[in-house]
Amino acid sequence: MKKFLLASVALLTLTGAASAADLAARPYTKAPMMAPVAQSWTGFYIFGGAGGGIWDADSHTNVLGVPATIDQRVGGDGWFGTVGLGYDWQVSPGWVFGAFADGQFGSLRGNLNDQFVGATGRIKMEDAWAAGARLGYLVAPNVLSYVNAGYSGSHWSGTGLTFLNGAPAGVHTDSFNSNGWFVGGGVENNLNIFGISAPGWFMKTEYRAAYYDRKDVNIRFDGTNALTADSVSFKPWVQTISTSLVYRFNWTGPVVKY
Numbered sequence: 001m002k003k004f005l006l007a008s009v010a011l012l013t014l015t016g017a018a019s020a021a022d023l024a025a026r027p028y029t030k031a032p033m034m035a036p037v038a039q040s041w042t043g044f045y046i047f048g049g050a051g052g053g054i055w056d057a058d059s060h061t062n063v064l065g066v067p068a069t070i071d072q073r074v075g076g077d078g079w080f081g082t083v084g085l086g087y088d089w090q091v092s093p094g095w096v097f098g099a100f101a102d103g104q105f106g107s108l109r110g111n112l113n114d115q116f117v118g119a120t121g122r123i124k125m126e127d128a129w130a131a132g133a134r135l136g137y138l139v140a141p142n143v144l145s146y147v148n149a150g151y152s153g154s155h156w157s158g159t160g161l162t163f164l165n166g167a168p169a170g171v172h173t174d175s176f177n178s179n180g181w182f183v184g185g186g187v188e189n190n191l192n193i194f195g196i197s198a199p200g201w202f203m204k205t206e207y208r209a210a211y212y213d214r215k216d217v218n219i220r221f222d223g224t225n226a227l228t229a230d231s232v233s234f235k236p237w238v239q240t241i242s243t244s245l246v247y248r249f250n251w252t253g254p255v256v257k258y
Contacts, residue, residue, distance in 0.1 A: 044249050051243060057237070072113070095138070099134075112161075119162060126155050129153050142190035148186075150182060152212070154180075155177050156177070186207060188204035190202050200249070201246070204246055214235040
């Protein structure tokens with residue numbers, strides 16, 4: 001009986017070992033690769049920078065409200081600072097749509113002429129503001145090429161007029177506003193394309209052309225501030241180029257799969 005039990009145990013042990021030997025080793029599989037991701041352009045941003053600009057204006061002199069001279073071209077140039085904010089929506093992997101508002105503060109200085117009496121003065125565009133929309137295409141996940149357009153307003157200084165020989169003309173103009181619309185475009189890119197590790201920080205360079213409404217600028221006598229019979233018609237066109245640093249609040253947040 002004991003010999004039978006021992007024989008049975010030996011047989012079971014050999015059978016189990018043979019079965020284990022016949023089993024193939026379980027193959028090793030790597031975890032699946034995650035899809036490439038890029039930061040989302042959707043979210044708020046702020047920016048500040050500086051730039052330069054030029055303006056030209058079609059201008060003539062009115063007498064008692066009637067044009068008395070033909071249009072001539074006057075102009076000026078200068079520098080400005082700019083600040084603004086906006087919000088973008090990444091509407092597809094390649095397209096970005098946004099709304100923004102900004103202001104420009106500086107001195108784009110040029111001439112204002114009263115052609116009827118031969119007097120001139122120096123005026124400047126002191127500030128401007130704009131609100132509009134932009135549409136851009138991502139030429140790379142962190143580089144946006146865009147166009148923009150919208151409404152703009154501008155503020156111009158007053159001036160005292162002098163004759164061609166430099167003698168005071170005894171008259172001046174008050175400051176005035178002129179509103180209109182603008183169109184432009186630019187490129188915005190993450191600073192890491194320059195090898196700078198600064199999450200959320202971008203740089204944008206933008207060209208803008210603003211077309212403002214015609215304004216009849218009253219000419220007043222010095223001292224009494226009474227109106228003269230003259231006014232100067234002034235229709236400006238302003239071109240600017242600016243470079244700004246941009247901070248995007250969402251850049252370390254949600255991601256978009258490509």
